Amino acid sequence: MSESLDALELRIAELRAQVRRAVKARDNTLARSLRGDLRRAEQAWDRAVGAGEPESPQEREAPLLPVREQVHQALALLGVPSAVRMIVAVNDAFFSGALRGPQLTSLRRDEERSFRGDPYARPYYLCAALTDRLSPARGLLADSTWEPERRVLGPLSPRVDFLVSAMRVADRLVRMTDPPQGARRLLRRMAQNIPGAVEGLAPADPETTIRAARAELEVHHAADVAQRAEVAARAGRQLSDAERLFGAVALSTLRGAS
Amino acid sequence: MNGRLDRLRGPVPSRPHDARAIAALAANPGCARRALLDAAGVDKDRTARHLGFPAPFGQSQFAITRGNSFETVVKExxxxxxxxxxxxxxxLPVAEVGYQDVESVGAHLRHSHTRALVDRAAREDGPAVFYDHPLLSLRIAGHVCYLEPDVVAFQVEGRFHIVEIKSFSVIDGQAEPRKVAAAARQAAVYVLALRALLADLGHAEERVSHEVVLVCPENFANQPTAALVDVRRQLAVLRRQLTRLTRVDTLLDGLPEGLTFDLAPGQDGVPTRPAGEVAEALSRVPARYAPDCLSTCDMCMFCRDEARESGATDLLGRQVRDELGGVSSVAEALGLAEGTLEPAEGQEEIARLLRLAERLREECLR
Amino acid sequence: MSALTALARLRAIRDGVAQPITTVRHCHVAPQPMVFVPLALSGEAAAPLAAMIGTDPGHPRLLVVPQPRNRDLRFAFTAELAEVVLPYVEGFRKDTETVERRGGEPYERCLEAPQILVPNRQGAAFVGLLGRSTRFRRIDGPYPVHPSVPLLGRWLTYFADRSQQPGSCLLMAATEALGLHWATGQSGLEDANLATLVSWIDPPAGMTGAQAALEAEDPLLWPPAGPVTDPGFDNEVLAPAVHAYEEAPTEHSVERIAQALRTQLDPTWRLMWRAVELLRALPEGTRVRERWETDRGSFTRFTERLAEGGPPQARRDGAVGAAARLAGLERARASYDVQRAYDDPLVMAEYRLTGEAFAGTVTAADPEHTEGEGRSRKLRPLVTVTTADPVRQAPGTVVGSPDRRGHAAEIVEISGDEGVEAVEVVLKIVKGMGRGKSPTPGSVPEIGERVTYTSLTDDFQSSAALPDPELTPWTHGGPPQEYVPSDEDAQEEWS
Incomplete structure (x- = not known):
């Protein structure tokens, strides 16, 4: 038993060296086949070493809601098109905490496929935000039930949306009697990028954050509304239903989402 | 001239340079071999591997992941x-927050879109302050290289700035000088390219600041911090080296007409030309090997081996060469030291020093 | 780098093996040093990945962080590291000696001090980073750590700071210690690779140093000595293992990572002990002991500072502190260079080459020579030294000699042509020959004796006139505030 383990370890070490030599020589075909051998050897080692002790079944609590509903929940809180990292952070801070970035990688594509197959069959779709060129913005998710102006972006929108989301996170904190640590940390992280929202290392005060964000928002608001209205109007004129939700490029993938 | 460069490279597409490669051009300006290989767009990495001297470079996926995730933090x-x-x-005034992702257009349009946006911004009717994922270009020895900065160009008070995001840490206000220098060299390439673009559009080059914004994580967290880095010196070095590259004709003079570094790849892309023949061809163009090449040039192991075979004092680095008063061969320097070689004219001084050094060593180690 | 070392490197190329550039050892090697080989995660500032550590070559302790991005696991690692380092360091505190000093209170000094050996300069820098990232942590509050963690941080910071001091041996990088004594046939840049350096110095049987060094460059045979790991290892071995751990953080997946990291650390561990043996085999220079005494004194003071409950070292020096530190380092550098020359004729030869020292044979002597009349009549023995060295000193220069302690002479006259064994230097001895009418026996070199004289002296140079820290001028920020670590220090994120 231990002999075969030794032999396996020797073989694993040899294979690793061979793989690395192949990689160094950029021999991809060889490297791939060697990696296959290596994985098999490692599995054999795993089996050999673990023989006798029962493999403990992976304990992972099943999330209560499907992924798309958890995303929807976070988006509803944020109220603006948001990046995957922000959605995961909000889920962590206020909800189940079971959402993982990689689960969202193909979400937008799945939603688009579903919509194109059977339009408006679902009460909402997790869709794209559209750039001023009417293409889907990289890495952002939006809610199809939002009014079109909210789902398009002008040059000022990323900042405006950040300020709005910070206000909404703060607002949620105001209404909680005992907000969780994670939620306060999230607010702090956001608040330190808003002038006047937080001082030094002190925890962020939600009311102050709202005031500070609103003050900066005043500066951008009018111009952003006008630019968004223009883009939304163009989208309304030029795009099909599906494109209005998922963007004007046929192949829309959620890039840079991890 | 381009015809000759194309022949040197052989019937494969010219290898495009990225910013790092362009920055490295300035690392060893005296090396004719590197200048010629780069001008001809030869794939040095592939050539070195075929010769049996792969460069000892590699990037850890942990470092790549870290770099990407930090960039996301800065831009999200x-x-x-x-x-x-x-x-x-x-x-930066509070109203200046406009953001434009140049990548929102298809890949083939990115360069022209960048041009259009920068032109509008330079005329000061552009809505945005930041341009994310711009695609710039630079002509290197007659070939256009596209530069894909993972950086943002922005303008404040009518001046454009390059932002370089790096994931090495600044700890208590200090970063590794070597890494800062490399970042500055790379950022200088983007400054140069953006200046070229502005000049091409009929705007003043000086609208691109020679101060780049270097963004790094602070201490041990992911929290970014920023500093201005003056890249005027790096720009000057780069300009000089690029001008040299356009004068490769002087390097081509005196090379045999049929000379080529073609690896003659077969159907499957695997080189068919005997490595010995390629090495022979390369040996026609002198290299100037220095130990610094070990971190900057794909050909380093090949050139080091060549320097070793020929017994060149270059192997030991600049400091040693300086001590040896420029004597370029190991055997010659030892000959002078041991008195078996008569000093040539102009070598009297260094010969005297080496003989004294030799006598002192003998005396102390007896 | 001097012509002498350059010549040694050329010889190394020709002979295929490293050449000695000293005749004695200039660093202290403790009877029981602690070897520490740390590995860090690529791309991170100070994320420990693993370490091999211990004082027994046969029994290294392997510490592993199965997921280096997890801060709890990192602090668990530092707590484990503290378990190894702190007992070792604190073990030297108990036994002390009383040192008397002229014009001062006697003080206590530890009889021995710890010595930590890391593979290279980056290893030493990593010790500093690890110290920096742990010394401000608190044992209570939002991110509590084990009490040993901040203490370890202060020690590591101390060791890293001390390693900046020329001649200090409390924390040494093996490549630097070896490079001090041998010249290889490769560049200084390549000497930073411990495996190739040792190959040049001590190649395996049947191989030249050059061949062995070439082989040692293969990261598959000789993994890098850290703290950065080989990218090929990261991508092909470590990443899948860490991934498996994330999928199922079982004991078994931790063991898999530990196994993988052991393969990267084991070769360096063995190299480190070979380096220790190579250094031990050299005879120790005379003044190494004195410098080690200074190290012991410094170590003792730091243990006292800890015992008194002083705050952790500041993040940055104040203006005066920084200037004083710099001046101190410069003094230490000068003094260390002189000490090595006095200890070692081969190091002294560097100064003979530049004319700052000369060696030769005494060809004439007048030991009873006097100057002045009556009461002011003084004994001033004269000796004439014939040398082939270039003498670049002017008459009137005061010179010392490594042959006799407390001996000093003044150059009176230089005559003859250099280079043809014909320069004659007349010296007047001004110190070290006693106060009697005739010189103390043995204090004046005799005819036929080989002697060395140099203008280098290790006089204690008074420190630059810097104000006390409390008197820092306002132009330099005013008096520094006592460094009180803040909440910010303690809660500093560690992602």
């Missing part, structure tokens, strides 16, 4: 972190 939420830094560092 409409560049919220970057805005904070620039408001602190350059007093």
């Amino acid at each position: 939420n409409g560049c919220a972190e970057l805005l904070r830094l620039l408001r602190e560092l350059l007093k």
Whole structure:
């Protein structure tokens, strides 16, 4: 038993060296086949070493809601098109905490496929935000039930949306009697990028954050509304239903989402 | 001239340079071999591997992941972190928050879109302050290289700035000088390319600041911090080296007409030309090997081996060469030291020093 | 780098093996040093990945962080590291000696001090980073750590700071210690690779140093000595293992990572002990002991500072502190260079080459020579030294000699042509020959004796006139505030 383990370890070490030599020589075909051998050897080692002790079944609590509903929940809180990292952070801070970035990688594509197959069959779709060129913005998710102006972006929108989301996170904190640590940390992280929202290392005060964000928002608001209205109007004129939700490029993938 | 360069490379597409490669051009300006290989767009990495001397470079996926995730932190939420830094560092007015992702157009349009946006911004009717994922270009020895900065160009008070995001840490206000220098060299390439673009559009080059914004994580967290880095010197070195590259004709003079570094790849892309023949061809163009090449040039192991075979004092580095008064061969220097070789004219002084050194060593180690 | 070392490197190329550039050892090697080989995660500032550590070559302790991005696991690692380092360091505190000093209170000094050996300069820098990232942590509050963690941080910071001091041996990088004594046939840049350096110095049987060094460059045979790991290892071995751990953080997946990291650390561990043996085999220079005494004194003071409950070292020096530190380092550098020359004729030869020292044979002597009349009549023995060295000193220069302690002479006259064994230097001895009418026996070199004289002296140079820290001028920020670590220090994120 231990002999075969030794032999396996020797073989694993040899294979690793061979793989690395192949990689160094950029021999991809060889490297791939060697990696296959290596994985098999490692599995054999795993089996050999673990023989006798029962493999403990992976304990992972099943999330209560499907992924798309958890995303929807976070988006509803944020109220603006948001990046995957922000959605995961909000889920962590206020909800189940079971959402993982990689689960969202193909979400937008799945939603688009579903919509194109059977339009408006679902009460909402997790869709794209559209750039001023009417293409889907990289890495952002939006809610199809939002009014079109909210789902398009002008040059000022990323900042405006950040300020709005910070206000909404703060607002949620105001209404909680005992907000969780994670939620306060999230607010702090956001608040330190808003002038006047937080001082030094002190925890962020939600009311102050709202005031500070609103003050900066005043500066951008009018111009952003006008630019968004223009883009939304163009989208309304030029795009099909599906494109209005998922963007004007046929192949829309959620890039840079991890 | 381009015809000759194409023949040197052989019937494969010219290898495009990225910013790092262009920055490295300035690393060893005296090396004719590197200048010629780069001018001809030869794939040095592939050549070195075929010769049996792969470069000892590699990038850990942990470092790549770390770099990407830090870049995301800096740019997410409409560049919220970057805005904070620039408001602190350059007093960027609060209204200046416009953001434009140049990558929102198809890949083939990115360069022209960048041009159009930069032109509008230079005429000061562009809505945005930040341009994310711009695609710039630079002509290197007759070939256009596209540069894909993972950086953001932005303008404040009518001047464009390059932002370089690096994931090495600044700890208590200090970063590794070597890494800062490399970042500055790379950023200088982007400054040069953006200046070229402005000049091409009929705007003043000086609208691109020679100060780049270097953004790095602070201490041990992911929190970004920023500093201005003056890249005037790097720009000057780069300009000089690029001008040299356009004068490769002088390097081509005196090379045999039929000379080529073609690897003659077969159907499957595997080189068919005997490595010995390629090495023979390369040996016609002198290299100037220095130990620094070990971190900057794909050909380093080949050239080091060549220097070793020929007994060149270059192997030991500049400092040693300087001590040896420029004597270029190991055997010659030892001959002078041991008195078996008569000093040539002009070598009397160094010969005297080496003989004394030899006598002292003998005396002390007896 | 001097012509002498350059010549040694050329010889190394020709002979295929490293050449000695000293005749004695200039660093202290403790009877029981602690070897520490740390590995860090690529791309991170100070994320420990693993370490091999211990004082027994046969029994290294392997510490591993199965997921280096997890801060709890990192602090668990530092707590484990503290378990190894702190007992070792604190073990030297108990036994002390009383040192008397002229014009001062006697003080206590530890009889021995710890010595930590890391593979290279980056290893030493990593010790500093690890110290920096742990010394401000608190044992209570939002991110509590084990009490040993901040203490370890202060020690590591101390060791890293001390390693900046020329001649200090409390924390040494093996490549630097070896490079001090041997010249290889490769560049200084390549000497930073411990495996190739040792190959040049001590190649395996049947191989030249050059061949062995070439082989040692293969990261598959000789993994890098850290703290950065080989990218090929990261991508092909470590990443899948860490991934498996994330999928199922079982004991078994931790063991898999530990196994993988052991393969990267084991070769360096063995190299480190070979380096220790190579250094031990050299005879120790005379003044190494004195410098080690200074190290012991410094170590003792730091243990006292800890015992008194002083705050952790500041993040940055104040203006005066920084200037004083710099001046101190410069003094230490100068003094260390002189000490090595006095200890070692081969190091002294560097100064003979530049004319700052000369060696030769005494060809004439007038030991009873006097100057002045009556009461002011003084004994001033004269000796004439014939040398083939270039003498670049002017008459009137005061010179010392490594042959006799407390001996000093003044150059009176230089005559003859250099280079043809014909320069004659007349010296007047001004110190070290006693106060009697005739010189103390043995204090004046005799005819036929080989002697060396140099203008280098290790006089204690008074420190630059810097104000006390409390008197820092306002132009330099005013008096520094006592460094009180803040909440910010303690809660500093560690992602």
